[in-house]
Amino acid sequence: MRDILISPSILSADFACLGEEIRAIDHAGADMIHIDVMDGHFVPNLTFGPPVIEKLRPHTKKPFDVHLMIAPVDPFIHAFAKAGADILTVHPEAGAHLHRTLQAIRAAGMKPGVALNPATPASIIEPVIDDIDLVLVMSVNPGFGGQAFIESQLRKVEQLRQMIDRTGRDIILEIDGGLNAETSPRAISAGVTAIVAGSAVFKGGPTAYADNIRALRPSVHA
Numbered sequence: 007m008r009d010i011l012i013s014p015s016i017l018s019a020d021f022a023c024l025g026e027e028i029r030a031i032d033h034a035g036a037d038m039i040h041i042d043v044m045d046g047h048f049v050p051n052l053t054f055g056p057p058v059i060e061k062l063r064p065h066t067k068k069p070f071d072v073h074l075m076i077a078p079v080d081p082f083i084h085a086f087a088k089a090g091a092d093i094l095t096v097h098p099e100a101g102a103h104l105h106r107t108l109q110a111i112r113a114a115g116m117k118p119g120v121a122l123n124p125a126t127p128a129s130i131i132e133p134v135i136d137d138i139d140l141v142l143v144m145s146v147n148p149g150f151g152g153q154a155f156i157e158s159q160l161r162k163v164e165q166l167r168q169m170i171d172r173t174g175r176d177i178i179l180e181i182d183g184g185l186n187a188e189t190s191p192r193a194i195s196a197g198v199t200a201i202v203a204g205s206a207v208f209k210g211g212p213t214a215y216a217d218n219i220r221a222l223r224p225s226v227h228a
Contacts (some may be wrong), residue, residue, distance in 0.1 A: 010223045011178065011200040013038035013071045014215075016062075017053065017151045018204030024058075028065045031207065034215035038071040038093070040182070040202045042148075043086075045076035048100055049149035056082070056089040063090035071140075071202075073121060073182070075148050076100065079107055087114040093178075095119030095142050098130050108137045119178075123148060124156050128165040135173055141166055143198070146183030151204045155184030160196045167197025187221040194224065 014036050019027035028039055041059060046052040059070065069092035076082065077100040086094055094116045098104050104120070111118040119140030120131050124147055131141060143163055146153035163181060170177045181193045182202035190201050207218045 008194075008199060010194055010198075011037040011180075012207075012219050012222055013040040013180065013200055013202045014207040014219070015040040015042060015151065015182070015202050015204035017042045018208040020208075024062060025065045027208070027212075028062055030212040031215050031219070032066040032068050034212075035219045036068060036207075038069045038200070039066060040071045040073065041091075043072060043074050043076055044149065048077040048097070049075040051149045056085040059086065059091060060089040069093060071095070071180075071200075073119075073142060074100070075121075080110060083107075083110050083114050083116075087116055091116055093117045093119055093140055095121050095140060097121050097123065098126065099123070105134050105137065108134055112137070119180075121148075122162065124159060128162050128169065131166070132169065135169060135177070136175070138177060140178040140180055140200075141170070142180045142182055142202075144183055145181050145185070145189075145193070148183075153184055155186075155189045159183075160192060163193060163196040163198055185222065190222045191224050 014031045044051045044053045071093045072091040073095045079096045079100050094111045108118040117139035121142040123144050145156050145159040178200050179198045180200035181198045185201050185203040186206040201222050
């Protein structure tokens with residue numbers, strides 16, 4: 007049986023009470039807290055930065071799963087480490103030297119991850135697969151929540167599952183975009199070990215969060 011991690015995206019939380027929202031999803035069974043950082047340049051939206059993450063850090067001991075949709079990345083690595091990020095995921099397109107960026111993330115005390123946009127092939131991680139702890143498959147185009155799941159990304163998940171298994175390492179294979187009770191089981195069957203979900207977790211308010219998280223985590227045999 008493969009353990010499935012649920013990482014709710016606070017992009018869909020109530021921004022007026024983020025601390026309370028994080029405590030609620032922690033209590034409801036979230037394994038990680040997914041934080042989408044957007045710069046209005048690499049993707050067409052603006053969201054959180056290190057100061058917000060630093061203020062949220064005391065509200066949970068769960069890992070902060072921080073997805074950087076910014077360019078450049080390198081000048082901000084230490085700021086995110088200081089703010090409390092545990093996993094820092096970057097896009098290959100966000101800088102000229104992906105390997106150097108991943109090394110810098112690990113040197114700063116965080117786990118490095120690589121995010122793949124829908125048009126980015128799985129093969130791009132082959133040269134750095136021994137340097138990462140997480141691969142994030144974007145099953146929507148990054149920038150906004152609430153988009154429809156792109157089915158073709160399941161084939162990419164299957165390719166990545168084979169690549170990861172060949173390494174023998176416990177690399178998290180995560181998917182983000184359009185995940186719900188219908189799409190999540192298909193992604194898990196294809197090989198993911200972590201589900202990022204926003205509206206599917208936060209719909210219905212705090213009293214619904216535990217049931218929403220359970221619905222994303224069916225029992226699937228590896």
